Amino acid sequence: MSTVAQRSRDLPQLRADTPGCQHIIHFNNAGAALPIKEVVDIQHAFLDSEALCGGYETVITETEALQLAYNELATMLNCSARNIAILQSATAAWMQVFYGIPFQSGDRILTGVHEYAANYIAFLQVAKRTGAKIEVIPETADNDVNLEALEHSIVHGQGRPALLAFTHIPTNSGRVYSAEGIGAIAKRHGVPFLLDACQSVGQMPLNVAKLGCNWLSGTSRKYLRGPRGVGFLYASDKAMQQSEPAALDMWGAEWVTGGQYRLQPGARRYEQYERCFAAVAGLGVAARYANELGVDWIWERVQELAAELRSRLRSIPGVTVHDRGRLLCGIVSFTKDGVDSAQMKAFLLKKMINVSISPMTSTRLDFEKHGLPESVVRASVHYYNSSADIEQLAQAVSDAHQ
Structure with missing residues (x-):
């Protein structure tokens, strides 16, 4: 495969390089991000x-x-x-x-x-x-x-x-x-x-x-x-x-x-x-x-998207965003009153939106210190996500109920 001197940072091109974007809205990048087409191709060839x-x-x-x-x-x-x-x-x-x-x-x-x-x-x-x-x-x-x-x-x-x-x-x-x-x-x-x-x-x-x-x-x-x-x-x-x-x-x-x-x-x-x-x-x-692409650019893009998602989630009645820290990254954790994390994940999946769940057993000391519930919903953004993706997630979270 030829080396590209400078990858396009154009969002449509990034999404075209990511076939999964045509099928799913993916906010589980902290679990397993959608792979790049070139990655899949070289594995098949190998x-x-x-x-x-x-x-x-x-x-x-x-x-x-x-x-x-x-x-x-x-x-x-x-x-x-x-x-x-x-x-x-x-x-x-x-x-x-x-x-x-x-x-x-x-x-x-x-x-x-x-x-x-x-x-x-x-x-x-x-x-x-x-x-x-x-x-x-x-x-x-x-x-x-x-x-x-x-x-x-x-x-x-x-x-x-x-x-x-x-x-x-x-x-x-x-x-x-x-x-x-x-x-x-x-x-x-x-x-x-x-x-x-x-x-x-x-x-x-x-x-x-x-x-x-x-x-x-x-x-x-x-x-x-x-x-x-x-x-x-x-x-x-x-x-x-x-x-x-x-x-x-x-x-x-x-x-x-x-x-x-x-x-x-x-x-x-x-x-x-x-x-x-x-x-x-x-x-x-x-x-x-x-x-x-440049990791500096990736970092800036991910932080911008995560800040946008946190802001949008905080505007939804009953939703609590649990991220606290001097420096925040692309992982966004939240809960909604009356809807447990497993229910939220299942509801979002029906809307073709992927998120993950972080249970207390994954980081027990942190959950206990902050008095978190048994699990939180984890939505993790990446540079190929769009503002439209964020809006669809936020609307689905708003619609979710017990």
């Missing part, structure tokens, strides 16, 4: 080649297509391609880091109020196995992570601060944590920092040098608009010197003698060989598309 020529053989002949994801993600994150690993999911990437850290009894894992359930369950499991402790850093009045409290905990807390593990943007709300602030503190005190960027990659600019993270995990299927079943990891050179991946195979390491193995250079050590290579190729195309 699978056809595997069927006609063989799976291993296609990997050899399509080296350039498979390398694209590494190169484009490196461009997006401002790092080298050698610092990028591609895995089966963002969760797999995150776990390769987390479970590879040699926690000991009394070690402290510092995290945030809005931490995602999958990560927090891993904290609980490691605490149970090793005696490590979980410490939740409080938030400021404007619902950002309290950086003063974080630094105080590192300096004065009881036990070694073994890891800062924070989610950049929660699954249930539009607020954005100050990852750069966390990274600066982590660097100042030499504490490793693992950033879950699943909801931020592809939505907002991410520069790992400025973020100061040792590792960053991300997914293809959300704001990057790539395939499902593939994720990635950024690992700094320093991080790769400090700990090993949780699991190794003969792709991530080499068996050099009967009693020794040697890690592969670079972030490839975090990978396992067997992946959906068609999805890797699709991820590369999706990341290139975002880079050509």
Whole structure:
């Protein structure tokens, strides 16, 4: 496929590049965004080649297509391609880091109020196995992570601060944590920092040098608009010197003698060989598309649409918008009096409008802190959404009743 020097930011063209826009109004981009046609096409072509020529053989002949994801993600994150690993999911990437850290009894894992359930369950499991402790850093009045409290905990807390593990943007709300602030503190005190960027990659600019993270995990299927079943990891050179991946195979390491193995250079050590290579190729195309549009422009567009949606929802009697924060993104969470979240989702789907639900079990600490109901409706915008889409959603929400 030819590289387009500059993608059109024209809304009709963006929607033409997104076949799903002809069939559905999609506000579930924080779950799985509608894919770009080029992404679907390259996956079909890759699978056809595997069927006609063989799976291993296609990997050899399509080296350039498979390398694209590494190169484009490196461009997006401002790092080298050698610092990028591609895995089966963002969760797999995150776990390769987390479970590879040699926690000991009394070690402290510092995290945030809005931490995602999958990560927090891993904290609980490691605490149970090793005696490590979980410490939740409080938030400021404007619902950002309290950086003063974080630094105080590192300096004065009881036990070694073994890891800062924070989610950049929660699954249930539009607020954005100050990852750069966390990274600066982590660097100042030499504490490793693992950033879950699943909801931020592809939505907002991410520069790992400025973020100061040792590792960053991300997914293809959300704001990057790539395939499902593939994720990635950024690992700094320093991080790769400090700990090993949780699991190794003969792709991530080499068996050099009967009693020794040697890690592969670079972030490839975090990978396992067997992946959906068609999805890797699709991820590369999706990341290139975002880079050509410009992530700065994407971020500005998404924030504008989200602000428009919040304003429109607040004008509807009985609707409460639950996003609170110093900086808000494309995720908009809301409820309507007398209509539970599952009912709202089902009603909207009948109108050919996709939204999602965030239950308390996804970010329990955050729900409990803010006294939220058992679940909230999550409508997440992307740059291909239009004001007409927003108006149709708002009208449908207004019409919904028990």
